[in-house]
Amino acid sequence: MQRPVPDSAPGQVWAHTGQSFPAQDYDVVVLGAGRMGTACALFLRQLVPTRSLLLVEEGGLPNEDGATLLSPGVWTTLDVPESRWPEAHWTRTQLSADTWDITFQPRPVVDLHATAGEARIPSRDLTLDPEVVDVAALPWATVDTRAATYRPGAVALATAQAAIRAGADLLLNTRAHLGGDGRVVLERLTVTNTHQIVVHETHHVRAGTIVVALGAHGSHAAEHDLGTHTAHARAYRQAPRVNWPSTDASPVLRAGGVTLRPQHGGYVLVPAIHHRDPAGYVPTGGRLTGVPTGLRRETLEDLVAALDVLPVLGTEALESGRSVSDVPGAWFALPGGTPAGLPQHEQVAPGVHLLLGGPHADTLGLSTAYDLAATIAGVAERPWDRPR
Structure with a gap:
């Protein structure tokens, strides 16, 4: 009925x-x-x-x-x-x-680039924390002010x-x-x-x-x-925490293939999704400089690639976790x-x-x-x- x-x-x-x-x-x-x-x-x-x-x-x-x-x-x-x-x-x-x-x-989104392009402005004209992002390595930026x-x-x-x-x-x-x-x-x-x-x-x-x-x-x-x-x-994505101070005025930063999203006085790191995960894949952690971490291999590769432009990732501010369960993660369609x-x-x-x-x-x-x-x-x- x-x-x-x-x-x-x-x-x-x-x-x-x-x-x-x-x-x-x-x-x-x-x-x-x-x-x-x-x-x-x-x-x-x-x-x-x-x-x-x-x-x-x-x-x-x-x-x-x-x-x-x-x-x-x-x-x-x-x-x-x-x-x-x-x-x-x-x-x-x-x-x-x-x-x-x-x-x-x-909150503006600042997308940082190594080369000039249409609608890109010099990143040095923006007030960015040099300990978070190296503007010398990424001298150009696209800014979405309506974000x-x-x-x-x-x-x-x-x-x-x-x-x-x-x-x-x-x-x-x-x-x-x-x-x-x-x-x-x-x-x-x-x-x-x-x-x-x-x-x-x-x-x-x-x-x-x-x-x-x-x-x-x-x-x-x-x-x-x-x-x-x-x-x-579908793909599995982790979002580790970066314990570096942020405020309500801090922009969202996109650089080196990752996104730093200000949240709760710090940042959440959001890696890009590069490819689908194969059927039967089970997320597992990896090793950072030989030390076991809860960050899976795909996440580690993104972090290592971004270290030169986002120096904050090479500090203790990054929460790498002891196991995969220590780092928030979920399947995405x-x-x-x-x-x-x-x-x-x-x-x-x-x-x-x-x-x-x-x-x-x-x-x-x-x-x-x-x-x-x-x-x-x-x-x-x-x-x-x-x-x-």
């Missing part, structure tokens, strides 16, 4: 296995409560409030872990094709509005709460599988006194539309559960199978849509989620296409 949807009634939240979950059918089921899934759920409730919607999350809170929490949270149009700038600016408007109470901090920083995890939580207020249901602590023919298999999880995760109960739910917003695991779910091939991939892939969605089976963010989700994630919601709702107009 399908759940009726009153116009203004808030949705139901099932947070733990002590709460009985009725295995009812829904018009739409969204798998994954990262920022892409929660935003899509909210936009769907706004566009077609008469359709019942269930949002399913494996963790105990929307976006309790994973790529959304580890994303840099840097809005910038650098590296974004000009054709998608209208979407990017619409996303910026949503993030900077008071609607979701998200801290959106204007800003925010917490993607806050976006996931805020949009999930807004979706629930708009009538979406939320099922937490539940692992989902695609069963085919519009069926979703829901395995509600519980934890034993020895911290083992077990399946407490299994439900089968049918939906006219399914949105797979599982991040790096989305393509795997489509391929293994439905037998559908996708062109997407690579839309289109390449690191340069932009956020996108595609229909992978009748009624099943795959929604992917990837490295540029900070700038284009919300607009891509809206585009999918509008596609499902049958709405042709996009807000960023309107005359400004």
Whole structure:
């Protein structure tokens, strides 16, 4: 039996296995409560409030872990094709509005280069800490003065709460599988006194539309559960801490292939994603000058390559960790199978849509989620296409 949807009634939240979950059918089921899934759920409730919607999350809170929490949270149009700038600016408007109470901090992005180029200015004209970056080695810079920083995890939580207020249901602590023919298999999880995760109960739910917003695991779910091939991939990225002082006025620095993002009075180091990780890959640590560290080989290679231009990386300010678990890391989706892939969605089976963010989700994630919601709702107009 399908759940009726009153116009203004808030949705139901099932947070733990002590709460009985009725295995009812829904018009739409969204798998994954990262920022892409929660935003899509909210936009769907706004566009077609008469359709019942269930949002399913494996963790105990929307976006309790994973790529959304580890994303840099840097809005910038650098590296974004000009054709998608209208979407990017619409996303910026949503993030900077008071609607979701998200801290959106204007902060320039300084992209440093060794050679001159179009729109590049002398980096010596910028006030940069010489102990962080060697401007003599990188004498030119591109500056995005409209850039800003925010917490993607806050976006996931805020949009999930807004979706629930708009009538979406939320099922937490539940692992989902695609069963085919519009069926979703829901395995509600519980934890034993020895911290083992077990399946407490299994439900089968049918939906006219399914949105797979599982991040790096989305393509795997489509391929293994439905037998559908996708062109997407995934990679593992670490984000070590650099304990060097930063302020609200400190810019985001991009140099030597890595990004230094000011956060909590220090910096988070974000390596670039160069390639997909092979199937079956398990992240392991490496060695820095012969000493075991929690930084994996790919991260170490990026750090060594950037030492000449970012001297701060050669100091004790870098937290290298004793094991991989000491350094925050997560799997990231690579839309289109390449690191340069932009956020996108595609229909992978009748009624099943795959929604992917990837490295540029900070700038284009919300607009891509809206585009999918509008596609499902049958709405042709996009807000960023309107005359400004």
